Amino acid sequence: MAFELVKLNYAYDALEPVIDKETMEFHHDKHHQTYVNNLNNLIKDTVFEEASLEEILTHLDHAPEDKKNGIKNNVGGVFNHNVFWESMTPGGSKEPIGEIAKKIDEKFGNFEAFKEEFNKKGAGQFGSGWVWLISDKEGNIDVIATPNQDCPISCGKIILLGNDVWEHAYYLKYQNRRAEYLKEWWKVVNWDIVEQRYQNRNHNECSCGCGC
Structure with a gap:
């Protein structure tokens, strides 16, 4: 089960002026995509091949020793960014509820x-x-x-x-x-x-x- 780059729930320019369109394009389409690609390559033929991101993150001690650091860095890169994009919305919602x-x-x-x-x-x-x-x-x-x-x-x-x-x-x-x-x-x-x-x-x- 290959992971895919999550789609944004808003346009690239929707968070302006706080975050500009160019940054969003590079950040999402380049940086985040690279983590996705690397992770898919690293978990191929390992115990994590059918696991969720959360399962990988909570069982990193099961990673092959020669891939452990790579898997840790890239699964974090995928998951952390998924959280980040969802943590934002155009115009914000002002205060905690x-x-x-x-x-x-x-x-x-x-x-x-x-x-x-x-x-x-x-x-x-x-x-x-x-x-x-x-x-x-x-x-x-x-x-x-x-x-x-x-x-x-x-x-x-x-x-x-x-x-x-x-x-x-x-x-x-x-x-x-x-x-x-x-x-x-x-x-x-x-x-x-x-x-x-x-x-x-x-x-x-x-x-x-x-x-x-």
Whole structure:
């Protein structure tokens, strides 16, 4: 079962002026597609050939030793970007809703303090990586950053929201101004999907064939 590049739910220019059309085209059609192609090649004739992205990410110890790093990097590249595209919507949805809004207030005090912590972690990630709002199955939330294409679900966490801080995500418009990109990005966040992910945090079960 070969993975395919996900289709965007909006036009390439729909997130402007926050993210420009050219960046979206390169990011989705080139960078993300490359991760998809690499992953399909790497998992051929392995235990992961019929597995889902989630199953691969949570069972990386079953990867062939000579392919382990490649599979880890590319399955993260595919999954993380899938989350990223879905985390955004034209015009954004302004503020958190439902249970996740309450959890953010409980954890961080208020929405502005949460955004400050998220932006701080994203700006402070050395080199390439991601910044995330995550949850555990009990519903406890936190903000973390991860390097490269590392994915929080490999450590048993549930992704609620993620922003890409690799330079290819913002450099054409913002150059070295990552902090400005992080600040502007809130204008396109899809809080409906964040709440949906929080509500569904206990609904993922493993059915892979890797002997777990």
